[in-house]
Amino acid sequence: GVVTVLNLADSDQEIEGYIGSQDFSSAYYKTLFDKSKVKAVNMNVDIAGADFGEKLAAGLRFLSKNQGPYLIHCTEGKDRAGFVSAVLESLMGAKLDEVVSDYMTTYxxxxxxKRGSDQYTSIANSNIVNSLTTVICGYPKGT
Known part of the structure; x- marks a missing residue:
């Protein structure tokens, strides 16, 4: 099972609050958190944000120093988690069309x-392609 978690959405304090609530029901997550196997990066959705790159780098360093299997999650699992997964795919040699296809599965x-529709192409270009060129290539957002 999962042994390392990258929590993109929350801070340590927020996780402690969830764990302390009466309706918290994941003893396994608490065990991982208590063993410092959960990294909370409290990452904003805006990839052009001032600290996005720093938080992304901190999360990736954490993954590189810890054994898998990994769980990478945010709130809904489609924006931040999708982007981080796309970055990891890119670093492992996936081609752009493979990365885009995987990212767009959520949509x-x-x-x-619908795959191949104008809407699909527009979303892919404005979301994942634009985000990758901004973060990985260092181009200004929207180029």
Whole structure:
């Protein structure tokens, strides 16, 4: 099972609050958190934000220093988690079309966007392609 967690959405204090609530029901997550196997980076959704790159780097360093299997999550698992997964795929040698296809699976399943449609292409270009060129290539957002 999962032995290392990268929590993109929350801070340590927020996780401690969840764990302390009466309706918290994941003893396994608490065990991982208590063993410092959960990294909370409290990352904003805006990839152009001032501290996004620093938080991304901290999360990736954490993963590189800890054994898998990994769980990478945010709140809904489609924006931050999708982007971090795309970065990891890119670093492991995936081609852009593979990365885009994987990222866009969420839009196909979650929003019923049809592969090959103008909407699909527009979302792919404005979301994942733009984000990768901004973060990885260092281009200004929107170029």
């Amino acid at each position: 196909e399943n979650y929003y019923a966007v």
